[in-house]
Amino acid sequence: MSTEEIRAVRYHAYGDESVLQVDQVDRPTPTAGEVLLTVHAASINPIDTYVRAGAAGVGDLPRTIGSDVAGVVTETGSDVTDFEPGDRVYGTCRGVIDEGTIAEAITVPASVLAGLPEAVSFEAGAAAAMTFATAWRALVTRGGLGLGDRCLVSGAAGGVGHAGVQVASAAGATVVGLARPPSQKFVTDLGAEGVVDYRTTDLAGEITAAAGGSIDVALESHAGANLAAVLAALARGGSIVVIGEDEPISLDSDLSMTAKQADADLRFMSLVASAEDQRPLLEAIAPRLADGRFEPGIDSRFDLAETADAYRHLAETGVEGSIVVQVR
Numbered sequence: 001m002s003t004e005e006i007r008a009v010r011y012h013a014y015g016d017e018s019v020l021q022v023d024q025v026d027r028p029t030p031t032a033g034e035v036l037l038t039v040h041a042a043s044i045n046p047i048d049t050y051v052r053a054g055a056a057g058v059g060d061l062p063r064t065i066g067s068d069v070a071g072v073v074t075e076t077g078s079d080v081t082d083f084e085p086g087d088r089v090y091g092t093c094r095g096v097i098d099e100g101t102i103a104e105a106i107t108v109p110a111s112v113l114a115g116l117p118e119a120v121s122f123e124a125g126a127a128a129a130m131t132f133a134t135a136w137r138a139l140v141t142r143g144g145l146g147l148g149d150r151c152l153v154s155g156a157a158g159g160v161g162h163a164g165v166q167v168a169s170a171a172g173a174t175v176v177g178l179a180r181p182p183s184q185k186f187v188t189d190l191g192a193e194g195v196v197d198y199r200t201t202d203l204a205g206e207i208t209a210a211a212g213g214s215i216d217v218a219l220e221s222h223a224g225a226n227l228a229a230v231l232a233a234l235a236r237g238g239s240i241v242v243i244g245e246d247e248p249i250s251l252d253s254d255l256s257m258t259a260k261q262a263d264a265d266l267r268f269m270s271l272v273a274s275a276e277d278q279r280p281l282l283e284a285i286a287p288r289l290a291d292g293r294f295e296p297g298i299d300s301r302f303d304l305a306e307t308a309d310a311y312r313h314l315a316e317t318g319v320e321g322s323i324v325v326q327v328r
């Protein structure tokens, strides 16, 4: 067993960014079915902050933070046949029930990883993992988005949203994103036909005007704030896939009537809870990253020692795409 020490960004108590510290820990050893990764890049996602705040209520402290990872396999545990040392890989959804990714080396079940093509940088892999896998699973797998559909992407300048605009455009949909004015050009440059400020007083009206009609599939990251407007903008039989809510989602009798009249399909989805889909999604995304059909936006880069600053930046408005932690 190795006794080499590595750096890991961990928290010993639940709380805000101030609980994060860089610890020296023993390099982990892969058990059966796991690989040891030398981490090159990780990225920052809102779910990390919920877990760090204690919301998930699982796992022992101290814990390493971080969900997304891209790196190189350096060792394989027994029963691992699909990867070997030297393979470039990427993965997501660590750090919730397992240890997180912002460390110089981590162990990960091989079954949730996918190969990362040479043409894709480690930072692009880390930036794309949760964002594109979530957007694809929400819009295509759960939402059934297809050619010619009108699609709404909430939070369109953010991590998942900026991926959602690209996934929906690639599927042949007409895309409208929700974003504040400073980020609207970023969203149209990604392929959205229209962008609406989510703070407008007539959100439903502006969405349908920008889309040229009612919405067939909506990816909703702020369902507490937007559900009523998105239901009002929905085509008959349309789908809303909820991936997040900024405030409690309430469905009073008026809103329920609107939903029934639209024959609305209100769906929820969690990538973390869909471990069986993570590798197939990442395998489908990888060649699209390699040939440029999908391009993760990198808002900013931080070193491992600056991870707390990276999370402070995530909490600010105006982030465009993903925030990356460069580990090597």
Ligand SMILES: NC(=O)c1ccc[n+]([C@@H]2O[C@H](COP(=O)([O-])OP(=O)(O)OC[C@H]3O[C@@H](n4cnc5c(N)ncnc54)[C@H](OP(=O)(O)O)[C@@H]3O)[C@@H](O)[C@H]2O)c1
Binding pocket: 045, 046, 047, 130, 134, 154, 155, 156, 157, 158, 159, 160, 161, 178, 179, 180, 198, 221, 222, 225, 226, 242, 243, 244, 245, 246, 269, 270, 271, 272, 314, 316, 317, 318, 319, 321
């Ligand atoms: N269910 C799942 O599997 C899953 C997976 C990944 C993420 N999520 C959740 O999805 C949400 C978004 O994740 P993310 O990584 O994209 O976060 P992010 O990078 O922080 O992006 C959030 C975006 O939403 C915008 N926004 C803020 N208030 C809004 C509103 N009322 N309506 C529409 N957009 C609004 C923000 O714009 P400003 O710059 O103006 O603030 C920002 O661009 C989070 O709650 C996250 O936990 C869920």
